[in-house]
Amino acid sequence: MRFSRSNPVTDEQAPRRRWHPSWLLDWYAACVVWLRWVIVAFWVAAAGASMIYLPAIGQGGSDLGQLISIDNPAVRSEIRSFEKFGFPLLSRVAVVQRDPGGLSAATQAKAIARARAVTEGTYADAKPIIAAVPVTNTLGLVPGSKENSTTIITLLFTAPDVTFADQLEAAKQFAAAHYDADDHVAGVTGSVPARVEQGNLVLSTLPWLELATVAAVFLIVAIAFRSIVAPLLALAVAGVAILLTLHVGGALALRMGVPVPQETQPLLVALLLGVVTDYVVFYLSAVRTQLGEGAGRLEAARRATARFTPIIVTAGATAAAGTGALIVAKSPAFKAFGPGMALAVLIGMLVAVTLVPALLAILGPAALRSPLRRKTVLGRPVEPVLDEAPSGRWSRLLTRRWFGAPVLLVCTGVLIIAALPLQHITLGVSFVEALPASHPARQAAAQAEKGFAEGILSPTELLVQGSGVASREAELTRLQQALARVPGVSAVIGPGDAAIPENLNLFRSRDGSAARYLLIMSDEPLGHTAVQTLSRLDAALPGLVKDAGLTGVETSFGGDTAVAKVIIDQTTQDLGRIAIAALLANLLFLMLFLRAVIAPVLLLGCSVLAIGATLGLTTWLFQDVLGGDGLTFYVPFAVAVLLLALGSDYNIFGIGPAWKEARERPLREALALTLPESARAIRTAAFTLAISFGLLVLVPLRPFQELAFALSVGILIDAFIVRSLLAPALLTVVGSASEWPGRKLFGRVPKSRVEQFEPS
Known part of the structure; x- marks a missing residue:
């Protein structure tokens, strides 16, 4: 038919x-x-x-910052933290040093001295880097570290108006100029370099x-x-x-x-x-x-x-x-x-x-x-059958x-x-994890995670604000202990750590109106699992604060996981x-x-x-x-x-x-x-x-x-x-x-x- x-x-x-x-x-x-x-x-x-x-x-x-609204609650929390303490707790650029056999005491001492020199402005060629903080897995200074004395992460800080590209370039130049073969540099990494x-x-x-x-x-x-x-x-x-x-x-x-x-x-x-x-x-x-x-x-x-x-x-x-x-x-x-x-x-x-x-x-x-x-025969149109x-x-x-x-x-x-x-x-x-496995920034991140924990490069900051809250040592310590017991949180660093020198004022503001904690996640910090951990923690936080005895305070989260x-x-x-x-x-x-x-x-x-x-x-x-x-x-x-x-x-x-x-x-x-x-x-x-x-x-x-x-x-x-x-x-x-x-x-x-x- x-x-x-x-x-x-x-x-x-x-x-x-x-x-x-x-x-x-x-x-x-x-x-x-x-x-x-x-x-x-x-x-x-x-x-x-x-x-x-x-x-x-x-x-x-x-920059990702161009696509993140300033109204982002995590960004606002980081701004308030900076205003209270005068310097940020979080850094998104880091130089990683690692030797699986163990870093010598001299290498660790050198890392501390180098960071102090940067913060004091000794290295004119380090600009726009204005501060550096060394974090080592020695003697359990960072709870939850997988190893001991094998890894140092030097966190680098710049002014907020420095572009991501300039931050990375400054970090690379700093590492090339002030580290040598004995320092066992794994590379420059973090969410900013990855971006x-x-x-x-x-x-x-x-x-x-x-x-x-x-x-x-x-x-x-x-x-x-x-x-x-x-x-x-x-x-x-x-x-x-x-x-x-x-x-x-x-x-x-x-x-x-x-x-x-x-x-x-x-x-x-x-x-x-x-x-x-x-x-x-x-x-x-x-x-x-x-x-x-x-x-x-x-x-x-x-x-x-x-x-x-x-x-x-x-x-x-x-x-x-x-x-x-x-x-x-x-x-x-x-x-x-x-x-x-x-x-x-x-x-x-x-x-x-x-x-x-x-x-x-x-x-x-x-x-x-x-x-x-x-060749097509041209002529009167032929109806297709x-x-x-x-x-x-x-x-x-x-x-x-x-x-x-x-x-x-x-x-x-x-x-x-x-x-x-x-x-x-x-x-x-995904930032670091989205990079190819062979990329230097991802390899450096992998080395840091081996020495510490999965979320070491993108920790979460918890800011606690309230009149005289920084002086409530017992309550702050109880809150820190409760935070450390949350599933998915590998480590918590804060006011309750005796190993952190008080004169640094890292976790207690000078006016006594704010305290802050650094939470390190057990999973990739921008992945679904870490984000879900933070969601559960956010929901449970009012109860944890109340149980710790802290009243009349406000809390907020900052950091990459909070932004994610x-x-x-x-x-x-x-x-x-x-x-x-x-x-x-x-x-x-x-x-x-x-x-x-x-x-x-x-x-x-x-x-x-x-x-x-x-x-x-x-x-x-x-x-x-x-x-x-x-x-x-x-x-x-x-x-x-x-x-x-x-x-x-x-x-x-x-x-x-x-x-x-x-x-x-x-x-x-x-x-x-x-x-x-x-x-x-x-x-x-x-x-x-x-x-x-x-x-x-x-x-x-x-x-x-x-x-x-x-x-x-x-x-x-x-x-x-x-x-x-x-x-x-x-x-x-x-x-x-x-x-x-x-x-x-x-x-x-x-x-x-x-x-x-x-x-x-």
Whole structure:
């Protein structure tokens, strides 16, 4: 049994109705084709001007401090501590010395003298370092130390206005100038060096990432279209979009005072290369079809522009709105991330809907020419017969209810099973642990942890404020003992330690109104376990303070673990706002495009299933298999928003043509007719996008490895399971009810044609 695209009213009008959706689109397409040379010149000039006159994204630094609000309670606690004591208790930069066989007494004495000289200003070349404090694991000065006399950590302090990069450079220069081979220096480490080194790794890897992504896109598009010119066209358009995004985004970030770290560049590049290539693939597919049906160069470009521009504009606007929904978050990290992604998609869409048609109008058949391509007989358009190709037969089978229903159940079951690990997903903030195992900063941290405890480099500060609290020695000692008994706390240093000289005033303020403790966690201090330990401690602290006999006091936590706890709490609280905003944005655009409610809700439900399966698989791999202490806090949310937005893109590309055909024929026939072409284009586009995101694994940092896996797997699940199987099967089962509340979406079809489509 065969059927074609013949119009149920008049076959002669079908091509005209198909390729001329409205006079406005005809006018737009004609203008783009007519102004093709002007459009190309404009975008080339715009890209060049942006490079000359506009700053790039990342100008102004990449310090984490830029993405942490001053209202962060942990930051405020550290500021109050500094005001009370005149100097900070916490340092995020340290020089580590270690000898497993034991450091000599002379080496330890030298470390103490060196630190005193720095604090007294003896070393003029040490600036901007203003103080140094040596911490040794000798004689149990730090409770909970794993070894004795093997390790010294010299904590370095600078003024608060010194940038992270300058702090690291000063520490490296200090270590090179004032330590020798006998000092057994393991390296410079801490959360600040780790943060700076992460940025350096990203920027040093970026050229290789771009090269690999460009090569992959070229290869995929060249194979898909059997042409060398087609991938060059795609890369040229993506290159213009990338340049404009990086520089326009940089200018807007500086003007609006919204910091966008340089580390976002790999994700922006991967997103733009993938998304713009998606748009190019759909235009190329349409032009190839038109050329094959006998249209001339300009006419083919005009028809392709008229047909796919509204789809691409809707898809781009949907993706931009979905990623831009992150602006509703309270977390500064998400507020910086969301607009950048939305801007990238919008610029990519604007470039694609103008520059691609213009180039195709100029190149015509040359864009698809290849010695490997079979010659196409040009002439009167030939209506495709679906039964002649396996994809056509499969689409007809999938759009029969008796077959679509089992496919729907199987796909839904598989996605739900894949999503099950999501039940125990945990979040963390990784700095040192995110670095490659071979990196010097991570190796130095490992040496420090061997001599002390896991959280030695990022201890937590507990500040206790109250009138005369510093003189209440017995109560402070009882509180210190209670803190040390909390599971997950390896050691507590504070006013109750007789080994700490009183004249240093490390833990008791001179005015007697404040006392502070240093808590060392048993686990990686920015991982999920340590954050959970601090959460339990925060909840139990009022009872511990009361039991110790301290009344009329205020308490607060500072330090990296406390900062991480606030970030994760903010992220979790943002979940509802982000989810509602992203879902509503995507649902609204789908409803406007399809002029229905049921179908958009069903399609969005499919996307949510795919996202759940993706995050479940990511949790299973990185937590259960690789043993990570939680996913990086922003990864699940960034992945979910991007996949939701890109899934709506594929909804529009995949269902849009069928929805249009369904105005003139039964929905199941429209799906069977359009699925082979749209699914093929979606799979090519999705494979390209998955490779673009998957190559983020070249950045040797754990967050990028998590992003690479989640985004690439999520895109493939969406294209090969959801759009190719689940969504068509679901719409087949629901049928014309998916048009609700519209009544005129699907045209009335003669009974004879319905019977022709029904299985015999």
